[in-house]
Amino acid sequence: MFTKPLLVLSLSAALSGGVFAQDFRQHDAHVHGHVELNIAQDGHDLLIEVTAPGADVVGFEHPPETDQERQSLNRALEILEQANGLFNLTAQANCQLEEAHITHSLDGEKHHTDQHHHEHEHHHDHDHDHDHQHGEFNAQYHYHCENISDLRHIDSQWFKLFPSTEKMSVNLLTDTVQTALALTPKQTRISL
């Protein structure tokens, strides 16, 4: 299903958008307790993408309404921005995080269309999709690994940080491996 040209396209597109996610993901509603993890390696580049239900990350999936919910959201975003706390990569591989991109859809709008076209008067058809009850988080991490051949393991700390998650489904695509596997709180290591 995957070919090298596709991966290269996906990697570059992922840095400017969410195309990578669309290659892997099905567009059904997510399952609470179930996080998706996509890992792609191409040459010295390593891309890790996490898609997680809001329920797993902050315990709610609507726009934050209380101070407590706002604090939970801010804390979660801080955690997600610290990729080093989420994933431990083999040190010898000398992987440096080059870019982290975190988004969420708790506000119920996947696309922030806050451009109000005032010239088209009063045409506020507010189709603010109320069917988007399942807000979720998406995090993309782009590493450059000096010694990529020494990258043996990726250890996920996700379950410690977000204990509501029971399972991570992993799609793994490297120069040598193309596979899918599952992580649980008792099995948090991805071997490359």
Ligand SMILES: [Zn+2]
């Ligand atoms: Zn949900």
